[in-house]
Amino acid sequence: MRWIILDTETTGLDPAYGHRVIEIGAVEVLNRTVTSNHFHTYLNPDRDSDPGALDVHGLTTEFLSDKPRFKDQVDDFLKFIDGAELIIHNASFDLKFLNAELARVERKSVTDYCAGVTDSLAHAKTLHPGKRNSLDALCDRYGVLNSHRTLHGALLDSRLLAEVWLAMTRGQDSLMIDQFDVPPTEGAAANEHRSDTAKLPVILPSAQELEAHEKYLAALDKSVKGKCLWRTLDEGTTSVS
Template sequence: MRWIILDTETTGLEPSQGHRVIEIGAVELENRNVTGRHFHVYLNPDRDSDPGALAVHGLTTEFLSDKPRFEDVAQDFVDYIAGGELIIHNASFDTRFLDAELARVGRPPLAQLCTAITDSLMVAREMHPGKRNSLDSLCERYGISNAHRTLHGALLDSQLLAEVWLAMTRGQDGLLIDAPEPARGTGDGLVVGGFDASVLTVLRASETEMAAHGEYLEALDKASGGPCLWRKLDTPAAPAEGTAA
């Protein structure tokens, strides 16, 4: 199982308006392990970034002016993602831009170059309905430090998303992380381990708590028109006729 955790930065919000990709960052996971084989490149878009986009990523026109263009790295990018499943947060945004860049150099769309594209935002929304599921929110939810993230960066965001994705999918497909070895098997799929009851702490109810519980049971008796189940269990059964008391 090969996952490519991918993110981009762009000059604006719409490729149809001529906006371009200016950074691609990707992290490779093989069987849930980070391989260290990353893909990262800054790109010269031959245009300025919108002020709003520049405030997000901080990649100036001057900084990008000597960087390669997408056509210069297209083959390396295609080779890197081949045979992998792409994991992208809010995938529709990045795929629109990457498809536009690929089309400019006569390449097929992203979906034809990899095995699958999974939107981690949609997965997070299904797992945490009604909650915020931005990358920052997920980092906080799963205890992943993003204190060093002052500006958005494609490689940094991919590294954070890789940690989030592993936390979100922990235990799926039978791939348990740090799962303890079973003590012994029963042969029917159940795992049985030793159990020492002496380690359990027993907390006994106080007299006040017992009195409050009794009042509650009396209220149940009145509501049900007879002794409730707990009263019946507490009352010793009368000896059967003809037996000793």
């Protein structure tokens, strides 16, 4: 399962009025693990940003003046999202801008290059109806650190959204309990099964995996306002002599 968590920054609110994409950030999530594989580019829009948009992203015309144009980056962008499911917060906004940019260079729409698009904002609204579901609000709700986010940035926001998305969808994980279609029976078959299982290698978690696990437990602690069941069970196990 390959997800691409994607975000853009733009010069304004509507491509119909000539507004352009000025930054694309996307990170890869492979089998529910955020990888180091990402796509990021600033783009020269050949126009100024509206004052309101500039207040949000801080990307000035001067800063963007020597950056590549969308036509120069489109092949790399489409290659990165190829075949993946895109996860975008308020997807309709980003899609209308990306599709407008693709149309300018005579390419098909985004959905022709990826496996589909999921709107994480719509998903959040189903989980938390009547509550604020901005990226900042979701970071706070799921314990994702975002104190370093003073301005919007496409790559930073896509990384934050990746953590939020994994937290929001953790209940959908398969526990892989039914790995065997038929349980082992008594006798030789059972002994054969135990013998095969005993040969399985033991792979210890890396420091990065342990850190990710601790962040996961901290988010669970926050959601239950105390110690989550996992920690309670772990304490009970370690206390047995």
